Amino acid sequence: HASGAAPRSTRADVDAWWNDRLVADDDAHYDIELTLDLDSVIPHVSGPDHVKVMRSLPDIEREHVKINKAYLLSCVNARLEDLAEAARIVEGRHVAKDVEFYVAAASANVQQDAEALGHWQTLLDCGAIPLPPGCGTCIGLGAGTLNPGEVAISATNRNFKGRMGSRDAEAYLASPAVVAASAIRGYICAPTSYDDIDGRITIVRHPARSRDDVETEIVDGFPRAVAGRLLWLPVDNLNTDGIYSGQMTYRDSVTKEEMAAAAMENYDPAFAGLAQDGDIIASGANFGTGSSREQAATCLKVRGIRCVIAASFSETYKRNAFNNGFVCFECPDLVNDLRTRYADRDAATIIVGDINVDYVRST
Template sequence: MAQNLIEKIAQRFAVDLEPGHEVHSGDYIMIQPAYVMTHDNTGAVIPKFRKIGAKKLFNPRQVVNTLDHNIQDKSEKNLQKYRKIEAFAREMGADFYPAGRGIGHQIMIEEGYAWPGTMAVASDSHSNMYGGMGCLGTPIVRTDAAAIWASGRTWWQVPSVAKVIFKGKLRPGVTGKDVIIALAGYFSHDEVLNHAIEFSGEGVAELSIDQRLTIANMTTEWGALAGVFPVDSRTIEWLEKRIEYVKKRGPAGVPSDADGHGEHPRLNDKRLEELKNNLPAPDPDAYYAKEIVLDLGSVVPYVAGPDTVKVTHPVTELARQNIKIDKAYLVSCVNSRLEDIKQAAEVIKGKKVASHVKFYIAAASSEVQKEAERLGYWQTLLEAGAIPLPPGCGPCIGLGAGLLEDGEVGISATNRNFKGRMGSPNAQAYLASPAVVAASAVSGKIDTPYPMQPETPKAEIKINPAPNRPRPQVNILPGFPEKIKGELLFCPKDNMNTDGIYPGKYTYIDDFTPEQQAQVVMENYDPNFRKMMKKGDILVGGFNFGTGSSREQAATALKYAGIQLLIAGSFSETYKRNAINNGFIVIDIPELVNDLKKQFGEDELTIRTNLQAVIDFIKAQAKVGDRAYGINPFGSAAQEIIIAGGLENWVKKKLGL
């Protein structure tokens, strides 16, 4: 059957598939990505790697370590952490980029790790950015990173794929940032939650690589697990220029340089020629769960916020409201590339930042800053009164200089404006394009250099019926149950956050036992939950179950309490990864959740349904009473991890430890 681009790349990087297995959305597969990137959190992955018992990296060339998050912190504690990470990378032979080289995601682009048609993962949610180069980039959790270090692989469930079709072209002054803000604001009801997105349409050709990287980066905030652009003449042209640049620059100073034998090991003419002769593309009749069409000509400069990406306004509307700002930011992996800095410099040239505003700037990498300096853009910003910061994440994640203080208002070219992320929870943060941020810094209030009449984006969405694919029986491995039976315990709340499941106050008590975890499970959500549940229950949650922090105990506590398996309408992807990585079965059955909401309502926090369910893994279905619900086949990749009791144990077994 036909495959879309996501499925084709997943097929290429899947390992240990059964003969004849064609990869499609919903499949659980083992993947061996081309690269795995970790940044400052390398320090947290190292002990997980050591705990597995591994003595060396499975493939040192697969591992990229960067330092980018907390580079302004010159305390001895942080410097010691950075030294330990560097020493580990050198001991293991991994490619390492020190503080000051740039943001890890930008390095992945600049050094050719995110290559078109390949798969690269990172222990960071903005690995979606690699999709701007036609590379399938998707986030993993730290346990996955340790597993890849030790075994070269981890598991992945291929997500549903949505196609976003761009028509027309952008007006002058409108940017990729405006496009993704428009999409996230217009389709703000989880339309693409946990989907992978493929961008297409004639409008794509009008978008530069910098704009594509911005859009792909913020598909994360839109709720997607990946956002991949087609590989086209723009991509090839960018690679040609980059290859010429690194020829003049020379090697990057990392171990993999040796593989190039005098050339760059990834960015070279031979590899580019191979790509030109085999451009990755979806099959013409590939299936997409949803199709979204956006007329680029209807997009105007937008601002998102305050404190959410999903509330958006044309900037001209906010400009009329005279919203005073205290700080402005041109920083982060989403909008600190050369094109972004140029836009801001053109707006601010010959002007001064308002006296009451502090305007912070940081390039995405040292190379971006060097080029911006050569072209005069950087100096233009400094002359206007901008405050430079080193190439790194900094205020975007609430670290270093320039954070928002109580009562302040900031406008930023970053990707997230959650309350408290960029400083005080009593501050307000708006998101906008570099040009709008620069104009606002000069005006001292939210403003635009390109006045345009407010306009609602011309966009539409179509949901396609699921394809009628044959559903062969699932092969069940020895040790994995063919069926699980139990009574349904229903917690109807949507967006159940991890703090409701497992209170944060217990998260960092290192000697908290499994039994103690079980006793406090759901304590913040429903204090009566423990009294109502019975060992062997099947818990059913609402939609987007497990949103919030990445604490693993939110999965293990339910397992330790005696819940056999967990069903939800949908899951936070981080929660799903943590659950399966800890040997706990989770299944999406949206139709069942909707039926239970109709039958029992949503007023009660926890409901004993008195309904018996049978989960048949061979037939890939769940039966509740007379109703049968199809489920995604729980394939051998996921079964192996459950049988082993979790991903770490699976890796130990694979390594014979």
């Protein structure tokens, strides 16, 4: 297209994609089958400081976790319907003493619509502090960031340690309705009761298939094995903020040397002094969870890390790594062995010793 505009997709395109969609092989093996009754789902809160650490609202509400700040903002959870629901909850009430309740619409158009419908004014009347639409507190920029020792409930999409301000603060994630209710009552709570809901899930586990006789075909030019010193990072859900901080991500003039020096800085400040060129990293499940920043993969590559072995990976992280020529392996058996062997060590980065990774035996 001479104009530079991308071609529009048609109904025929959608039909063609659907007819040629990816499907499982006929002989595909499934480790687990889950059946979940969606009517029985109880809302949960994530955190603190981890997206994948969750607790049900009734459970955490019993603890009366006091908050200092509440955030109803960001591109993901400050849509018109979110602001409308929050306004319904806070109408005629006021933000709790010693709580700062920040609101920002997902866009200028959303704010205009909320103002026209009266939702925006209802939020301001309850004591909410308005912020402009756009990236801000969610990535630790602008007004309202977290100070040391503070606790927050947020409707944003990330709550990694240090992302929204101080590393010595705690951030929980919840829906806009929960954020609004918590801002009014001063502690993490639900806008309604869920005591009469009983979650129902069925889990069927199938025996694992043997991989003893499996060999991977190695393409020309790709090494058959790699050796190096193993660094054990004994955590699950090591997120992209921990691997490469958001503050570094949005700097345009970062050199490769600066990127390498910042690798794992937010996870373990001691990592830079421990890691050596040619090391291999091992870690727990869901490595690289979080944002889609490719620097979380490339910073390890320029740091000289040969590869990462984990119990499992975020699919987004894995794609970014492979696209940038950085290799990832899933090996839950090795991770379980490291967990057992170093269970009595509380260091964030543990030097294990030399290891050899056989690519041919990988699957």
